[in-house]
Amino acid sequence: MQQKSSSSSSLGPGGLDIAQALFKPLQNAAPPSPIRRHTKISVVGTGNVGMAIAQTILTQDLADEIALVDVNPDKLRGEMLDLQHAAAFLPRTTILASVDYSITASSDLCIVTAGARQNLGESRLNLLQRNVVLFSNIIPPLAHHSPDAILLIVSNPVDALTYVAWKLSGFHPNRVIGSGTNLDSSRFRFLIADHLDVNAQDVQAYIVGEHGDSSVALWSSISVGGVPVLSFLERQQIPVEKETLEQIHKQVVDGAYEVISLKGYTSWAIGYSVASLARTILRDQRRIHPVSVLAKGFYGIDGDVFLSLPAQLGRGGVLAVTNVHLTGEETQKLRHSAKTILEVQSQLGI
Known part of the structure; x- marks a missing residue:
């Protein structure tokens, strides 16, 4: 399920396209330059860390498009709308959210913050093994939809999970990075x-x-x-x-x-x-x-x-x-x- 803004069509009464009515295009205008790059960042995990990263990326105007992915559709839509409602105060960026990884297609950078939380008394190894299972559902679809992306792992323990992401993605190691130290x-x-x-x-x-x-x-x-x-x-x-x-x-x-x-x-x-x-x-x-x-x-x-x-x-x-x-x-x-x-x-x- 892909979620976008709740705003409806730009069509006004009688089928009038309001956007076309507001603006008069230039005559014989040159097409957009093919050199301009459309930058897309995907953030997997919309917890405190994931949203702090997304919010900072937005305010620093680092992407034309941000795709948010999480397993909780209500949390996703809430975070997406909350950011979209700040559009008047931010650089122009398209913000999308979905539980489906297809929304991350053609990303330049995929940032993974999702991870299992450590239970009371749980060993570090057991926590890591649970995160390996989680990553097996995250990394392959990211690699499939964005085969040329760079993977940036933030989830902890970050060093071991960066290794896991490298193995699961099949990417060259120079395109798999952990936030590290x-x-x-x-x-x-x-x-x-x-x-x-x-x-x-x-x-x-x-x-x-x-x-x-x-x-x-x-x-x-x-x-x-x-x-x-x-x-x-x-x-x-x-x-x-x-x-x-x-x-x-x-x-x-x-x-x-x-x-x-x-x-x-x-x-x-x-x-x-x-x-x-x-x-x-x-x-x-x-x-x-x-x-x-x-x-x-x-x-x-x-x-x-x-x-x-x-x-x-x-x-x-x-x-x-x-x-x-x-x-x-x-x-x-x-x-x-x-x-x-x-x-x-x-x-x-x-």
Whole structure:
């Protein structure tokens, strides 16, 4: 069932087409340029995260068309109408909603936020297995209707589910991306900026590896205003307390848990994070984002594992992985993070 706006035909009394009556077309007008690209984004899952992403994409004018998909038709129609009613305050975007995946046809970017919630006392593996079943009903129809799309996975555990999406889609791995530690890195930059009393946009810092407890903070490559922080402090013989660094990293890892404990869910930050990825991809900006990519062959990682590395993104998806220098300790931690994810993946039977 495809749902559109509840507005009726443009025909007025006596069969008059009101749109034609309002506007007088130019004589001998040239046809629209075939070069202009119609950009379409599909969002699967209209929970708090999915709608925060859709709303941010709308306000930032990143798509000509947005298709929303969920299993709940009433929720879908309600969200669609709520966004459509804001049309006077937003860039012109067609908003559609349906429980049928055919509505996602010819998407440039498919964002998946749907996922099973963890039950009290449920193991992480059992939750992941339930999400694998869910993804088996999501990914194949998305790939069928949009064979040239880029898949962007946001559902958690994001690294393992990005691997699952890659396997189920049959896509080349450069077109399957997980949101990974893009948001973790934003939290990291904020905390460092807050600690140093500078603007977060002037801080270059990455969290890599698993989006989770085994993530790795790349302290050695942090710079502020182009100044490598740790090497600068070392040259100035200014001591750095390791406990301070570990506490900042802990705040990054615990950030989502704190937000969830306070308001029940996360939404706005992940909305902005995913919208930034959508902008980079669809506008071919070739910016560097720490996102979950197929990491095999990088930093001595073996096996088909997806985890976050600083990657250059564009219209083709993942274009390259940045050769960021890692210390021996950071490399060891990254490999441990990969091993943690691989151990879980090996039990999925995919």
